[in-house]
Amino acid sequence: MLPIARVCVDVPLAHLDRPFDYQVPDQFADTAVPGCRVRVRFAGQLVDGFVLDRVATSEVPAARLMFLERVVSAEPALSPEIATLARVVADRYAGTLIDVLRLAVPPRHARAEGQAPAAPAPVPDPPDNLDAWSRYPRGQSYLEALRAGRPAHAVWQALPDEDWPARLAEAAAVVAATGRGVVLVVPDYRDVARVHAACVALLGADGVVALSAGLGPAERYRRWLAVRRGAARVVVGTRAAAFAPVADPGLFVIWDDGDDLHAEPRSPYPHVRDVLVQRAHLTGAALLVAGFVRTAEAALLIETGWAHEVVADRAAVRATAPRVTAIGEDDEQLARDPAARAARLPSVAFTAARQALQAGAPVLVQVPRRGYVPALTCGTCRAPARCRRCAGPLALPGVSADGLPRPPACRWCGTAEAAYHCPACGSRRLRAVVIGARRTAEELGRAFAGVAVRTSGGDEVLATVPARPALVVSTPGAEPVAEGGYGAALLLDGWALLGRADLRAAEETLRRWTTAAALVRPAGQGGRVVVVADSSLAPVQALIRWDPAWHAGLELAGRTELGFPPAVRMATADGTPQALAGLLDELRLPETGEVLGPVPLGEIAEDGTAERERVLIRVVRAEGRALAAALAAAQAVRTARKEADPVRIRLDPVDLV
Template identity: 70%
Template sequence: MAGKATTRRGERVPAAGLPVARVCVDVPLAHLDRPFDYQVSTEQDADAVPGCRVRVRFAGQLVDGYLLERAESSEYGRKLTFLDRVISPEPVLSPEVAELARAVADRYAGSLIDVLRMAIPPRHARVEAKPSPEPVPPPEPPSDEGWARYPFGPNLLDALRSGRAARAVWQALPAEDWPARLAEAAASMASTGRGALVVVPDHRDLARLQRACAALVGEAGVVTLSADLGPSERYKRWLAVRRGSVRVVLGTRGAAFAPVRDLGLVAVWDDGDDLHAEPRMPYPNVRDVLVQRAHLTGASLLVGGFARTAEAQLLVDSGWAHEVVAARDVLRAVAPRVAAVGESEWQEVKDPAARSARLPSIAFDAARAALAADTPVLIQVPRRGYVPALACGQCRSPARCRRCAGPLALPGGTQDGVPRPAYCRWCGATEAAYRCPNCGSRRLRGQVIGARRTAEELGRAFSGVPVRTSGGDEVLADVPGGRSLVVATPGAEPLARGGYGAALLLDGWALLGRADLRAAEETLRRWMTAAALVHEAGRVVVVADSSLAPVQALVRWDPVWHARQELAARAELGFPPAVRMATVDGAPDALAGVLEELHLPPTGEVLGPVPLSEDKERALVRVSRAEGRALATVLAEVLAVRSARKEPDVVRVKLDPLEVL
């Protein structure tokens, strides 16, 4: 800790050179999102380096902050207050991360300090006092063999090794060893002496990727960053990255801001996973952060997955990135056979109830064949536990509200001796005279879905076959080979040694019927992630109408076609990423005040507001992509004005939201 330089009068003496420190203070108020100038004393001169943590007096209180830069003079025009102290001379905020954080804050109408809280972990003095390991020598460049199945795969690795900026959207083949491919890309960059950063959705993916990278660059050449590490261990590893001890950095969402030295490659796997979306203000998405980072630093970018998002497709359509996909003949050789309900007349003749059955005969046939071949069967269900729902009593189609298409439910109990009518879970309207739009039946029946119920049903149907469940608090990393039934929720599918013999994707209506902008895209992503675990001779059965676009994309294994269709549909309807959109939530009076003060660009329009609950409403604000920065600026200014006025009602702004309803 730096001491205080004093004169005989007890006054602190400014530093001889660059006596002004510009500080980002840790104050979560929108109207204070700017640097503040302080003086640096003589004794603090050596320790007050750009990027270090400081403590300053602000509005009568001592608060933390980050020293952004030193300057010769200030435009403040008055006498500056001295830094209270330099907490640590460790430069934890690099210029590159500071620029990135500012860009992310501006894009999402947030404040710099909110982004820095995500980017920089809390300090641990004992860890900081210890030196980090010396960097290991650059590894040897890996072979191109793993990428040879993709026509532009070897070209991608060659660009990474030669220092050329490469921006690619990669469509992984079914059953692809994607951790090995990402490890080869990272090792190719590390072989040049530059850094590589790869972000994955969860700890299971991170463990697989770490093993693949360690095999190419060595255990000492790679480090993982994730939220499940203890504070001390996380800060230790983060410091090693900041000090340049490792070149290959892997992590989950927060690692997108990792201070990798001489960054040459940023990559994200499965960018459509909602785990990549930050739940804290200003709600940035990992893909967008890495795209911004690649743009600012000139680093290469790799976006990979079994499916493709509309946002990734926009990168390709705009020419900013190129796609890396396999030829159709290579795909046909490795993809499992996918069947859907109602795809042929023979299927309906054999099983007339296939469209209404939860487990049609084609699903049972696929499971029996896989079990007979002594291979496991994966059964994906949308939710865990027991989830009650209402369906038509004749054709079993999901019962929907005639007003908003929301799911119907039974409240239970009676009113005047008569059972209470069904009601909508979304809008609350009652359905006293329900009629099925498909078959005209007026009968309703309850049905129970979920992993636990499915496991019980399958256990009775396939007696003597082991049944395992994965989801919720008990997520399996892998299962042994051999005949077994594995019931898993989306995202919790374990790996099977040798691959699954079959995959049954149940209750497609529950996924496709969600009130989400990305319902179709997300459903296809979850289906393809599960289907990719099936070996090439296996079968995949999706229990959903074969005429639906996501089902067609899965049957043909063509996520690129679906991404193009999805992007075109959003452009026609005016939804992201074809436009920039923001959701503004708040109390009715507060929301009305915000909308009244908005000075939107020429293409701007406001949709709504609509009620979310008794005391909260939501409005949608959208502009063209060209005016997206102006929208973020306008929203940030309105929030700053409300903050300065100390308005009591909280208004939440979210740009490019995943949900709009």
């Protein structure tokens, strides 16, 4: 074997983001294989690392090279494809290779690693019935491209009544029948369970692996090893599964790419959609961006010609979508009115709910926030009600065991404010900004006497509900699937979603509404959706017409005109004023680079001495790589100088404010 090992050491400093050469002792000549975990001495300390390669010579004289201290495991945990992908992702997001490898390779579990590897699953037969894809004019063509092994890139907009786990399983089965691997990434564990069950029904349990954080370290590593060793060809999982080391990948799928669960909260903060786009490009595999709605990023993939759309015609949409009614009134004022029940549920919503319940179907009620009354304002001047102790937001926690209302309390420190008075105007009156799920369930229980009321959200998320009369109050993203579909859905407090100070507020609101409305029966079967929002707004119109593609086009055009992602590459840098000033001094921006800010974040630094600020940095998309390289170089200078104040850098973040 070659005598030099190139090692990625586990040292998260930007100026040390490169491989280091070590001599391989004779006793490790056969076990220090590329991809294995090792221990090396670095800067006087023993640190972990991955062997990236074995080479014959080094630019460093042999007398100055240290030896590998230990081979932790001869298991090649890091495959060459994932190592290349991690480097690309790190460069795209101005991060370090070791940070990406922490996301890509789970921690080692010795007992799971010591188990004998399972035999590779046999290549399955292609599925027989794929007629459901015929409802989409390009659906069968896309499956034919997958069967032929072509790198077909598509954005699929599923019909409202679509059994989307079954369709994804069929696409996976088509690719698995060719002997290639498949990775399907979904937002949460409930989606993992549904897609995994659909894949097992077609491919058998041995050929499919489900990966999610809730498995525990031992079981998760055991399943991950099964994929790495080639025992399974199809992987279904959440965010981290985007790096699953399937052999010879042929298809990558992301479902509902607008869900913020696809955005990694750890450095360097990559998004699953971008990771899979890069991986499909590197491996020549197919990509499917799927969902009930379309994001501006997906619209850009279509506009640039990198991907093609797979959508049904308007006749099929009208036949499968529920009837949507919008209540075009001053909903913010209505939601805050003391006559809470009548204001929040207009007569149209009551009628739709009663009809569905009488037909024996459950009714879905979506509210933006969980809790009882999660936000309060002054009843006179509308100033936010805040705690006198820590300035946190006040909320009503609900009622006590004896049925009496509890006094307002701080959501941060828990201090009760029984004698609140507004510091701005002196008023003692309080008003609700938005009503939470528990308060809504309480109101509906009084309005629909004798009907079961169930809640889903927070720590108690329901997976399914039976096909019998019930009111299901849910927060966005926690809607359970109803057997046979809901008879009606009431989408309340639309102003609370649309009024958020967020670039993606309209897109995210439409996504949440559409996800809930897709659980409702078609209009031909009496399905009804009532959305409490102004019907003249673009997201409401897109929901009424069931045309997310039109709305995604509007979003992309608006962001292009204003210079916001995805039309441009944009980075945010957060830190103290001194740290940001130092970063900007070292930053060598591309020609089109523009710095916006700084603006205060309203956060105090860890040492409590300075307020944190944020700057926005943007360039045209063609100079996105140059921006990432410039930010990485500036960070490297700061870490080399051992600057005390950290600066957090994120490229193309989900939130900009």
